[in-house]
Every structure is written in C-alpha cells, then in structure tokens.
Amino acid sequence: MEYPNLLPRFLKYVKINSRSDEHADRFPSTQREVDFQMVIKKDLEELGLSDIHYNEKAGVLIAEIPSNVDYDMPVMGFLAHCDTADFNSENIKPQITENYDGESKIQLGDSEFYLDPAVFPNMKKYKGQTIISASGDTLLDGDDKCGVSELVTFAEYLLAHPEIKHGRIRLGFTPDEEIGTGAGHFDVEDFGADFAYTVDGEAPGKLDWGTFSAAQFGLDIQGVNVHPAVAKGQMINAIQVGINFQNSLPQNEVPEQTEGREGFYHLMNFQGTVDNAHLDYIIRDFERDGLEARKNLVKSIVKKMNDEFGEERLKLKMWDQYYNMADELKKHMEVVDLARDAYKAEGLTINEDPVRGGTDGSQLTYMGLPCPNLFAGEENMHGRFEYTVLESMWKAVDVMVKMAELHAERSK
Numbered sequence: 281m282e283y284p285n286l287l288p289r290f291l292k293y294v295k296i297n298s299r300s301d302e303h304a305d306r307f308p309s310t311q312r313e314v315d316f317q318m319v320i321k322k323d324l325e326e327l328g329l330s331d332i333h334y335n336e337k338a339g340v341l342i343a344e345i346p347s348n349v350d351y352d353m354p355v356m357g358f359l360a361h362c363d364t365a366d367f368n369s370e371n372i373k374p375q376i377t378e379n380y381d382g383e384s385k386i387q388l389g390d391s392e393f394y395l396d397p398a399v400f401p402n403m404k405k406y407k408g409q410t411i412i413s414a415s416g417d418t419l420l421d422g423d424d425k426c427g428v429s430e431l432v433t434f435a436e437y438l439l440a441h442p443e444i445k446h447g448r449i450r451l452g453f454t455p456d457e458e459i460g461t462g463a464g465h466f467d468v469e470d471f472g473a474d475f476a477y478t479v480d481g482e483a484p485g486k487l488d489w490g491t492f493s494a495a496q497f498g499l500d501i502q503g504v505n506v507h508p509a510v511a512k513g514q515m516i517n518a519i520q521v522g523i524n525f526q527n528s529l530p531q532n533e534v535p536e537q538t539e540g541r542e543g544f545y546h547l548m549n550f551q552g553t554v555d556n557a558h559l560d561y562i563i564r565d566f567e568r569d570g571l572e573a574r575k576n577l578v579k580s581i582v583k584k585m586n587d588e589f590g591e592e593r594l595k596l597k598m599w600d601q602y603y604n605m606a607d608e609l610k611k612h613m614e615v616v617d618l619a620r621d622a623y624k625a626e627g628l629t630i631n632e633d634p635v636r637g638g639t640d641g642s643q644l645t646y647m648g649l650p651c652p653n654l655f656a657g658e659e660n661m662h663g664r665f666e667y668t669v670l671e672s673m674w675k676a677v678d679v680m681v682k683m684a685e686l687h688a689e690r691s692k
C-alpha cells in the first residue's frame with residue numbers, strides 16, 4: 281500500500297551526509313552519523329514512540345513500539361544502519377522519475393552518466409513505478425536510508441492503526457555498518473529483542489539468511505638483501521617468496537573466477553622490497569568446514585615454505601571475521617519462516633540466494649540475536665548508479681506490518 285510520508289522522509293534523510301570513515305580512530309567513526317541519529321530521534325519523539333534513547337557506548341538509537349495486546353510473546357526487532365558507503369555523499373540531489381517506462385535511459389542530473397536498462401536490466405522490472413536516483417556525482421544514500429525511512433514509517437503506521445495487533449517491537453538505528461565495525465559494539469541486552477531483522481537488502485522478495493563465513497590473514501616475509509652481483513645462493517627475495525606463496529594457492533579460487541556458492545582466497549594487498557614483503561588476504565566460504573580447510577591449506581603452505589628455509593621467514597597472522605549466519609539460524613527457523621510467510625502473504629516471490637559477503641546480522645546472530653536481512657529496495661549500492669524504487673520501499677513496510685501481525689497471531 282501507499283505510505284504518503286515515506287518519500288518525503290527518505291528525501292529528507294538522504295540529504296543528510298552520514299558517511300562513515302574507516303580510517304577514523306573514534307567510535308562511531310564520524311560525528312555526522314550521530315547527528316543523523318539525532319534527527320531520527322526527534323522524528324521518533326514526534327511520532328510518540330516509547331523508550332527512545334541513544335545508547336552511546338553501542339552507538340545505537342533505540343526505540344519501542346509498545347504492544348497493543350494483553351499477552352506476552354518473544355520481542356521482535358528491526359534494524360537499519362545510519363552510515364553510508366565509501367563514496368561521495370556530500371550535497372546529494374535525489375532525482376525522481378515517476379511512471380518509468382521500463383526502457384529509457386535516465387540521465388543522472390546533468391552529468392555524463394545514465395542509468396541504462398541495457399546495463400542494469402533490473403530497471404525493466406520497474407515499469408510504471410517511481411525511480412529515485414542521484415545526480416551523477418554522489419551516492420543516493422539508499423543504503424541504508426531506505427531501511428531507516430521504512431522503519432520510521434512502519435512505526436508511524438502501527439501507531440496510527442491500533443486495529444493491527446502486535447507485541448512489543450524494538451527498533452534500532454546502528455552506526456558503521458559499511459566499515460564493519462558497528463555490530464561488534466551492539467548491546468543485545470539494551471536492544472531488548474529476542475530476534476530481529478536488518479532491513480538493508482535489495483529488490484522485493486530478497487531474503488538473506490545465508491552469508492559467507494570469513495577469515496582474514498596477513499603474511500609478513502623477511503628476505504635477505506645482498507648486492508645482486510654476489511647474490512647467488514645468498515639473496516632471498518621477499519617479493520619472490522610472496523609470489524611463490526600466492527602461486528601455491530588454488531589459482532581459480534579467486535573472486536573474479538567464482539560465483540554462487542563458491543568460496544575464494546582474495547589477495548587484497550601486496551607490498552614488498554627484496555628485504556621484506558607483506559601480503560593481506562581474505563578467505564571466504566559458505567561452509568564452516570570449508571573455511572577451516574582453506575585456513576589449514578594456508579597454514580600448511582606457510583609451514584612447508586618455512587621448513588624449506590629452515591627458519592621462520594614467513595610469519596602468518598590469521599583471524600576469523602564472521603560466520604555464516606545460516607549455521608546458527610537453522611536452530612531458529614521460525615525467525616526465517618516468519619519473514620517467508622510475510623513475503624508470501626504480500627505476493628512476493630522469495631529469493632534466498634546466499635549473500636557473497638556478510639551483514640551486520642552475521643555478527644548479531646552469533647551474539648545471540650538471530651538476525652536475517654530483509655529487502656529494503658536498494659539497487660546498485662555503493663556508487664553513483666545507485667537507485668531505489670518507491671513502490672519497493674512501500675512493499676518493505678507492508679512486509680514489516682505483516683510480520684508484526686503474523687507474529688502476534690502465532691503467539692496467542
């Protein structure tokens with residue numbers, strides 16, 4: 281259904297720059313995220329939500345839609361992140377194309393850039409709908425201001441429609457998702473939900489509850505630098521050792537040659553001189569066993585190379601980043617099923633393709649808050665071609681309302 285305040289709210293939010301900064305040494309990484317959270321806080325106060333507070337340590341703005349039934353049930357939560365990706369977010373000028381014809385290019389402002397359905401075929405699905413894009417030199421900030429405006433609109437709708445019966449619902453507006461440091465500070469107890477959903481996904485129907493399991497490692501290589509003229513049998517070129525290590529990994533298991541459920545090793549950084557080299561990698565796999573197997577392969581190659589040198593020239597530092605939330609959610613399938621049933625009730629075709637990445641929910645799920653990810657209507661995230669569709673955002677609110685309703689019915 282149509283939610284008349286959603287678009288104005290979204291347009292207001294995207295004009296507020298709340299980009300995070302991965303190089304900052306403060307938390308949340310930027311003050312402008314907090315400033316944006318304070319704008320949301322004021323809006324929630326005007327709508328009359330309960331228990332509105334900013335948890336400074338967690339960097340999270342929390343609020344509650346109170347229950348309107350006389351029985352208890354597990355508390356449901358919804359989360360959206362307030363920061364935006366690492367791309368220009370200054371002076372965003374959202375541009376609205378109503379009744380899109382499903383085939384034309386859309387010029388981004390007066391820039392040289394176009395949203396072209398030949399390049400972005402998803403656009404064709406939105407014939408007759410309202411497309412919101414940026415103006416060519418910035419993000420749209422739909423990731424995740426779609427989710428933020430949907431949560432606020434959802435609260436507004438429930439408060440205005442007491443005939444829709446629901447339990448307590450907690451809302452959380454989180455920082456620093458894009459730089460991966462927000463969820464680690466999350467305060468599950470203060471948030472006060474038994475299960476939750478991040479609302480930060482793509483087109484209607486997308487439901488994310490499978491993600492990669494992830495590890496990262498750094499390799500430090502100490503060479504021996506002697507004059508090249510007399511190097512024979514003495515020089516150990518750290519760069520060459522790094523190349524040899526890289527060449528010992530399965531050569532086709534890299535991001536650019538994998539898709540779907542295939543995992544990879546990804547060399548992200550390689551710096552070196554003859555004397556010393558440093559390599560940084562991430563490892564990804566959907567299976568926890570697969571992740572462990574990849575980690576073990578790395579360890580065994582390092583060990584073999586060190587053994588051949590007869591000393592520890594390669595120093596390995598490896599750590600786990602997050603795990604596939606599916607492994608944990610399989611113990612709480614009612615959380616996934618609630619979303620599935622609401623999607624179905626709203627006439628959506630469910631798309632559960634696993635995410636080739638992580639979400640805040642991957643960490644939160646392992647912190648004791650089962651947390652799949654719902655669609656928010658985002659398209660082409662993290663760049664100038666980002667757009668969203670008004671009808672997708674309305675649908676996201678429909679789904680949340682339906683989930684609130686179904687959950688209360690099932691808990692009677």
Ligand SMILES: [Zn+2]
Pocket residue numbers: 361423424457480
């Ligand atoms: Zn996001």
